Amino acid sequence: MEKKSLSQKLQEGKFVITSEIGPPKGTNIEPHLKEAEHIKEKVDAFNVTDLQSSVMRLGSLATCKLLVDMGLEPVFQLTCRDRNRLALQSDLLSAYVLGVKNVLCLTGDHPFLGDHPEAKPVFDLDSVSLLKAATDLMNGKDMMGNDLDGRPEFFLGAVVSPGYEPLEMQLIKMEKKIEAGAKFFQTQAVYDLKSFEKFMGIVKKYNVPILGGIVLLKTAGMARYMNENVAGVNVPERYISMMAAAKKEERSKVSIQIAAELIKGMKNLCQGIHIMPLGWEKYVPQVLEASGF
């Protein structure tokens, strides 16, 4: 029996779990693939980040292809930071012929934030026009309306930040992403179930699957840093205290406990979760186990 795709599972109403691989700065991809292999039974698809935090690394598309070869399902993260519209459309066609169907379309962080801050920021397209371009390709046309010889098929995704202020501006952009072809959303890290529930109540009308974002807390300092610096993230004081009270060797245990509490709370609110382990891939199985998966 053929394995069901992420798109099919969402369509059938399965609560899906996606995780994330951040390709290394260099060629040493093996450990990352091993981590993925290790948790493949519990995870429906693996996002592969596109030079996350604007740091030059191994590419997302090549890593996605390695996952396809292993029989795993990747979600190709594609940002507008480094490629103009020719390169983006070409990479979309390349992804399809390499067996990569899921594409998460993002604007991308500014190069200023990464390890090549002198780089020219491209942003020829934005997340909305990238989704539209991918939709055009699926319809057999490029952005200029030229015919394609063979058309790709994609399951297009986008991101939304439920804790962003002003939220109304996020919602307007979310509507545009849906209009441009987004069929599922993954969210920024959620730590406050009450406000996430409120957000889900608002976006229910769009009738598009939402995968709630989970970022594993590593230390109390990390939580405070995110509260100070990361847009739309608000870690409640209770979780910060829990992390601060834990001894160094117990931190992962407490982090897993917090993530599990959030995931259990999300089960009845949204259509799946997206775990961003940020280097703590090895704890994903325990997080899922503690959450009842």
Next chain:
Amino acid sequence: MLYTETKSFEEIEKLIKQEESIFLLGCGGCAEVCKTADEETIAEIEAKIKETGKSISGKLIVDFMCSKHLLIKRLARYQELLDGCSAILVFSCGIGVQCAGAVSDRAVYPATNTISLGGFQGLWPGEERCAQCGTCYLGITGGICPITFCAKELLNGACGGAKDGKCEIKTERECGWVLIYERLKKIGKLELLKEIQQPRDFRKIEPDAKLRKTIHFDIDR
């Protein structure tokens, strides 16, 4: 010398479709020399607007709209007419449109595209900048430029990076899209954000031979 061109009337008509009464504001500086803000051009657009059934509440050419004090002074004399309009259609470079937006509480729409500053620096002492993109977007952003105010030059709204209204690249830099959102909300034009904007046409940054052929350009030679 600034190069501007008049937007097509279809484009102007689309920008002002929700408006009933329009105030026409032209700049007598570079835009007049480019023949995009001279009396003839303004009269031509005025006639076309009237044909669509909208009214013109007044019109004014200010010598240099990029001089903030001059603009505020000149507009003050026309306060009544400005109060009677629902929007201002501006015939100037992108700086002039942003200046009009900054000093009035009406919706502002550009009647021109700014293609190149051609060496000329404006006199506006504010933060507004014009990137001479050749596709003036100020009419859909409440008079705040998404090209120069957004670090990523985004056209479809903010990225997820701004925190407390500040840009992700520098905390002292305001997020242009948050400013645009707030301005549009204030003037009751939030629906302008909902339309998907097409990617920019980068061919438009190069002034064509026709635009370079102005009297001033010839004298310069």
